[in-house]
Amino acid sequence: MATLLPYLREHRGTLLVVAAVSLVGAAAALAQPLLVGRVITAVEAGDAVAPVVAVLVGVLLGASLLGAVQQYLLQRTAEGVVLSTRRSLVARVLRLPLAELDQRRTGDLVSRVGSDTTLLRAVVTSGLVEVVSSVVVVVGAVVAMAVVDVVLLAVTLTAVAVGMTAAISVARRLRALALASQQRVGEMSSAVERALSAVRTIRASGATDREVDAVGASARAAYDAGVRAARTGAVVSPVVGVAVQGSFIAVLGVGGYRVAGGALTVAELVSFILFLFLLVMPLGQLVSAFAQLQLGLGALTRIEEVLRLPEEDPGPVSAPAGRAGAPLLELRDVSFTYPDGTRVLDRVSLAVPRGARTALVGPSGAGKSTLLSLVERFSDVTGGAVLVDGVDVRELPRAALRARLGYVEQEAPVLAGTLRENLVLAAPDAGDDELAAVLAAVGLTGVATRSPAGLDAPVGEGGVLLSGGERQRLAISRSLLARPELLLLDEPTASLDARNERALQDALDAVAERTTLLVVAHRLSTVVGSDQIVVLDGGRVVGVGTHAELLETTPLYRELAATQLLV
Known part of the structure; x- marks a missing residue:
């Protein structure tokens, strides 16, 4: 219960109103038996019953109206709890360190934001606030029943206590069952997300039926877990019903006997x-609320698991001044090792002068892409330092560092939406003229003009309506629009044909006149004109120089050039 209170705190004003309404409703409910008793007494005595009946009807209508108001406020509060929880979850997920995100399945995170938070709605609407009025009604009813007849009260409490104890003991099991059910739902969501993200590959591989079976198995596991929770939850109401019926029968029997005896x-x-x-x-409402609370706390356990994860450290509030004459980017004895002990970079040192074009080349697995990730601080070095203007990037606010960098990934993602929405991701205030200019720079003008919607043309989920080369160039244009001081490009021409590669090279030549470039490349033809080329092998620098110099001094580079017919 205490875990849930922070989620209700921002709605405490509304909840206090609901509690007040509930108390008034409880008082109205307690008044009704007394008024019915007066009506019966008036009939037996031959007195006028109309005034008492009028008051009784007024109390009934007032109680109904208060109930409607209470339910509306509870439903609205529940939606507010779900909204604030979802916002908190999304904010935390999008700020988690990339290393943490890499270890988690996207579908499971989506399930926590969607289905897990939905269960919190039931917790609020099932009677957390109604507990207040229920307690008032219970206490008031017990006091009134004691006044009427202590013997009948003892009979009633005995029957009710047995039933309620059994119901609560069953409801306690629901939390673990609900947690297991939500975990299975998360696994099913992950299976669906996995299949949809690779649906073309799955169909081309003739694996559709196998994937259907795999997702179906996940759905069946979620079903089985849900049935186990439902089976346990279904026992609660009958147990309460038995307690109610038993107490009613006992009161009728004993009460009839006492009426006959004149007591x-x-x-x-x-x-x-x-x-x-x-x-x-x-x-019964209290037991039901307890059962719903157990279901909600099961989901809340999964929500809290994510909310307790630390966000990516934003870094210092302010940045120290750069050192005059320092290279724009420098790596000093940089090493990086994954948590499992795999070393990717080993004492790498290099400098990227301002205004220069530097290329990173080498065989797959040499650590080129990892190096770019360290510059962006997606991960931090495990040895040495990365410096920008002579300042260790760990001393810079992450947002300030990334504002100076442009980054195009090897598998550059395109977000579902329109061309415009993708382009302005890093430059939200860019105008149409700027967008058109940057598209022209990377040879994408035709994409913007082939649809009547122009820049507002949709690109499809993951950019499926664009070719691979168009997706890559769109990602590059998106980075160029932000005018970075240093543009990091990871295999920018990997998906381009010869014609578009040439067009992109021309664009990068123009960009290089005002922006420092650090380019990872497998195709040496795209970087032979670089101011310096750094050759990596096995996480170490094995050569630095121009194309001509490396042909003379570095056997690995000479081998790479020979395989690509550049010598």
């Missing part, structure tokens, strides 16, 4: 029975 009047017995209903109904 109790008919009006008192009727009032007692009505108070009995007022007692058992809120008790």
Whole structure:
């Protein structure tokens, strides 16, 4: 329960109103048996009953109206709890360190934001606030029943206590079952996300039926877990029902005997029975609320697991001044080792002068892409230092560092949406003229003009409506639009044909006049004109120089050039 309170705190004003309404409603409910008793007494005495009936009808209508108001406020509060929880979850997920995200399945995270948060709605609407009014009604009913007849009260409490104890013991099991059910739902969502993200490959491989079976198996596991929770939850209501029916039968039997003996009047017995209903109904609500709370706490466990994860460290608030004359980017004895002990970079040192074009080349697995990730601080070095203007990047605010960098990944993602939405991701204030200019620079003008929607043409999920080369160039244009001081390019021409590669090279030549470039390349033809080429092998620098110099001094580079017919 204490875990849930922070989620309700921002809605405490509304919840206090609901609690007040609930208390008034509880008072109205407690008044009804007394008014019914007065009506019966008036009929027996031959007195006028119209005034009492009018008051009774007014109380009934007022209680109904208050109930409607209470339910609306509870539903709205529940939606607010879900909204704030989803916002917090999304904010945390999008700020998690990349190393943490790499270890988690996207579908499971989506499930936590979607289905897990939805269960919190039931926790609020099932009666967390109603607990207040229910307790008031229960206490009031017990006091009134004690006034009417202590013997009947003892009979009632004995029957109710047995049933409620059994119901609560069953409801306690729901939390673990609900947690298991939500975990299975998360695994199913991950299986669906995995299949959809590679649907073309799956179909081309003739694996559609196998994937359908795999996702179906995940769905079946979620179903089985849900059925186990439902089976346990289904026991709660019958147990409560038995307690209610048992207490009612016992009161009728004992009460009838006491009326026959003159110890109790008919009006008192009727009032007692009505108070009995007022007692058992809120008790049933309390048990139901407890059961729903167990379901919600199961989901809350998964939500809290993500919210407890630390966000990516934003870095210092302010940045120290750069050192005059220092290279724009420098790596000093940089090493990087994954948590499993795999070393990717080993004492790498290099300098990227301002305004120069530097290329990183080498065989696959040499550590080229990892080096770019360290510059962006997606991960931090495990040895040595990365410096920008002579300042260790760990002393710079991450946002300030990344604002100076442009980064195009090897598998450059295109976001679902339009061309415009993709382009302005890093430059939200860019105008149409700027967008058109940057598209022209990378040879994408035709993409913007082939649809009547122009820049507002959709690109499809993951850019599926674009070719591979168009997706790569769109990612490059997106980075260029932000005018970075240093542009990091990881295999920018990997998906381009010869014609578009030439067009992109021309664009990069123009960009290089005002922006420092650090380019990872497998095709040496794209970097032979670089100011310096750094050759990596096995996480170490084995050569630095121009194309001509490396042909003379570095056997690995000479081998790479020979295989690509550049010598």
